[in-house]
Structures are given as structure tokens and as C-alpha cells.
Amino acid sequence: MLERPYVLLSCGMSIDGYVDSPSDERLLLSNSADFDRVDEVRAGCDAILVGAGTIRRDNPRLLVRDETRRKARVARGERPDPVKVTVTNSCRLDPEASFFAVGDADKLVYCASPSIPNARRRLGEVATVIDGGDPVDLCRVITDLHGRGVDRLMVEGGGTIHTGFLTAGLADELQLVVAPFFVGDSRAPRFVGDGTFPWGPERRANLTAVRQIGDVVLLRYALSDRYRD
Secondary structure, three states: OOOOOEEEEEEEEOOOOEOOOOOOOOOOOOOHHHHHHHHHHHHOOOEEEEEHHHHHHHOOOOOOOOHHHHHHHHHOOOOOOOEEEEEEOOOOOOOOOHHHHOOOOOEEEEEOHHHHHHHHHHHOOOOEEEEOOOOOOHHHHHHHHHHOOOOEEEEOOOHHHHHHHHHOOOOOEEEEEEOOOOOOOOOOOEOOOOOOOOOEOOEOOEEEEEEEEOOEEEEEEEOOOOOOO
16 A cells, blocks of 8 residues: 555635636635634644645745644644645746745655756755656655655645546545635636546545535545545
8 A cells, every 4th residue: 555644635616616716816715714724724734735836826835824833833843834845847936936935844846857957956955856757746746755754745736736636546635615706717727627536426525524614615525534534
């Protein structure tokens, strides 16, 4: 059996399944109470993974924001923030992006084999660049993360990354927040793309919890027998 971290996918989407707007302006799909919930989930994870497209588009910091949670992590012998992880085939990443420039957590970049020399020249001073295969193999990525002590991995997207984890059967849990509006524009990115998923009409995902948080709803799905309530 593959030794890997517990993999938790986290995403917010509109009623019609979009995770952002088609414009450059970021679409807020959640509310302050749910942002705080996500912060709590982050604080309980060893690493957070996003795709390179998310870094380019959203410039996320991927930090634990609540000071009490940060102190609790330190008290457990951990750094205030989880390890930051990204995967990229092209390595078109800005070393001054917040992913690299903000916070003192380790930054890991899993890069396609042909791009390794360029990635190390570009990002070697701000991150650890790791050969992820050609193309990047998510099984290889999470196996390596497990070897680096990552027991609980939070995956925050985007759509290509979520699709990859789900179609490969590498996700143990999905936390999906649905915002109370429609985007209605097929140019906008969706939660997942095309693919062959382990869950379909003949094998339904196991819904374990439904929770209203203000004007959004959180759906929790168990996607493997490793699910932790």
C-alpha cells in the first residue's frame, strides 16, 4: 500500500460549480465565519498544497491567521504555519510571490524533470525544488511528502490539482463549501475538469456532514476508508 499523508481537499464554489470569476478580480465565495473555519483546518495540517496556477492567479499567502492557533502549533513543537507546497510543469513562478516571500514555513516546489535546472536557478534561494517526474506525478509528490514527515495534507486547488487528486483516488476527504449565488459564465474556472472519477452514479461518495455557516453550506465527504471524522 502507498504510504502517504491523509489528504483533505478544500474548495468553495458557486451553486453552478464555479470557483472564480472569468475576470482578473477575485471572486469571494465564502464569509468571515467560514474563512475562520478554514484557518482552523489549516492549523491542524502539516502542509498546504496549491497548484502553480493558483499562485499566479490569487497570490495566496497560505498562513494560519489566528494568533492563538499559531501559538498552539508552536506549543506542539511545530512552526506557526504549515509547509507550503506547489506543483508545476513549467515553473512559471515569481520568486517574489507571497507563497515564497511571506512567512518562514518551508516551501517545496515539485517540478517536472525537464524544468528542474531552470526551477533551481529561479527559485533555489526561496524554496526547495524537487523532481516530481515528467509530467509531475501526484503519487510521487505525496509519497515524498510523507517521507518528509507530512501526515496531514490540505489541498486548496485549483481545479487541475483537485481533478488530479480525485481522478487518481488520492483524496481521503472533501470539504466543499457552496456559496449562495450563480456565476453563469462558462469562461470561469470550475471546481474540477473532465476526468474519470472513482465516484459516479454506481458508486456515490459518502456524505458525512452538512453544516450551515451563515449564508454558505459546508458539505463533508468521506472519499476513502482512511476518513477521519
